[in-house]
Amino acid sequence: xxxxxxxxxxxxxxxxVLSVYAVRLARRGRALSSLVPNPHRRWLEDRGVDGA
Amino acid sequence: xxxxxxxxxxxxxxxGSPRSRLLGIATLTAVAILGVLAFVLTExxxxxxxxxxxxxGQFDAVRMLYxxxxxxxxxxxxxxxxxxxxxxVLVKRTPWWDVTxxxxxxxxxxxxxxxxxxxxxxxxxxxxxxxxxxxxxLMTTLVLxxxxxxxxxxxxxxxxxxRQARRAAVVALVAVLDIxxxxxSVEWWxxxxxxxxxxxxELKIEDLTLFTLFFGFVTAGLxxxxxxxxxxxxxxxxxxxxxxxxxxxxxxxxSETSGAExxxxxxxEPEEGFVP
Numbered sequence: 001x002x003x004x005x006x007x008x009x010x011x012x013x014x015x016x017v018l019s020v021y022a023v024r025l026a027r028r029g030r031a032l033s034s035l036v037p038n039p040h041r042r043w044l045e046d047r048g049v050d051g052a
Numbered sequence: 053x054x055x056x057x058x059x060x061x062x063x064x065x066x067x068g069s070p071r072s073r074l075l076g077i078a079t080l081t082a083v084a085i086l087g088v089l090a091f092v093l094t095e096x097x098x099x100x101x102x103x104x105x106x107x108x109g110q111f112d113a114v115r116m117l118y119x120x121x122x123x124x125x126x127x128x129x130x131x132x133x134x135x136x137x138x139x140x141v142l143v144k145r146t147p148w149w150d151v152t153x154x155x156x157x158x159x160x161x162x163x164x165x166x167x168x169x170x171x172x173x174x175x176x177x178x179x180x181x182x183x184x185x186x187x188x189x190l191m192t193t194l195v196l197x198x199x200x201x202x203x204x205x206x207x208x209x210x211x212x213x214x215r216q217a218r219r220a221a222v223v224a225l226v227a228v229l230d231i232x233x234x235x236x237s238v239e240w241w242x243x244x245x246x247x248x249x250x251x252x253x254e255l256k257i258e259d260l261t262l263f264t265l266f267f268g269f270v271t272a273g274l275x276x277x278x279x280x281x282x283x284x285x286x287x288x289x290x291x292x293x294x295x296x297x298x299x300x301x302x303x304x305x306x307s308e309t310s311g312a313e314x315x316x317x318x319x320x321e322p323e324e325g326f327v328p
Binding site for chain 1: 176177
């Protein structure tokens with residue numbers, strides 16, 4: 001295979017940046033969720049949580 | 053060991069839901085399949101010159117395009133959503149549209165940055181340069197990236213959410229005008245770009261290469277959908293946290309005030325530290 005360094009750098013940066021961003025989003029969401037009452041989180045209805 | 057109640061609360065304290073979890077699994081599976089297609093099943097771009105018999109082409113650098121080109125498409129898509137939502141901000145003036153626009157702009161800017169980086173890394177072995185300042189497509193893409201970076205910066209410099217939303221919407225609607233320039237630049241300024249004309253529309257590429265590229269579009273779309281869903285929920289929670297904090301402070305203030313008034317009415321002094 002040719003250009004291995006370029007391929008590793010390119011794909012690695014894409015996967016790395018998107019993974020870090022996804023993890024940061026999940027952490028931020030977790031931190032904020034604990035501050036906000038359930039009725040503000042409509043996606044909880046998916047799980048049958050009534051928000052009470 | 054966590055109790056059932058603890059586990060239940062932990063489950064609620066996320067921006068995830070069963071559907072978003074399924075989307076996440078589908079996205080990770082698609083990324084893995086794309087990796088196999090791009091690095092194992094597809095061939096390198098090696099062609100033989102008909103007269104000299106020498107090998108030429110992109111060789112294995114072509115595998116970079118299975119991530120670069122799909123990123124371009126989802127960048128357009130994210131900024132398109134931002135433009136539609138920005139119209140919604142100006143017309144409807146509701147937080148839902150503003151959170152949608154902000155979400156799309158942030159994710160689109162991350163994708164746009166990755167487009168510039170992966171394009172530069174691909175260009176080094178194929179064009180023998182990391183960057184070409186005279187290339188119209190590179191420059192219009194850079195301008196697009198900088199305008200949306202400005203959009204995100206603008207959202208941080210004012211505290212009034214309504215004014216912030218309106219100003220940002222106007223900037224977004226101006227910035228998206230650059231997208232047709234980026235997309236059409238290789239046709240309109242053919243002699244001022246290193247980029248080739250579209251090979252996708254004319255289907256000049258081989259079957260498995262084409263399939264891998266389309267699978268890349270699907271994968272990038274799934275990544276966009278997952279990130280969008282969770283970023284939207286984070287944006288929604290940020291607003292809800294502020295509203296909830298303000299509402300709680302008002303209730304506490306009202307209860308403090310009413311308590312002090314009751315004490316005054318019966319001839320008692322308010323509690324120490326109370327500031328009316």
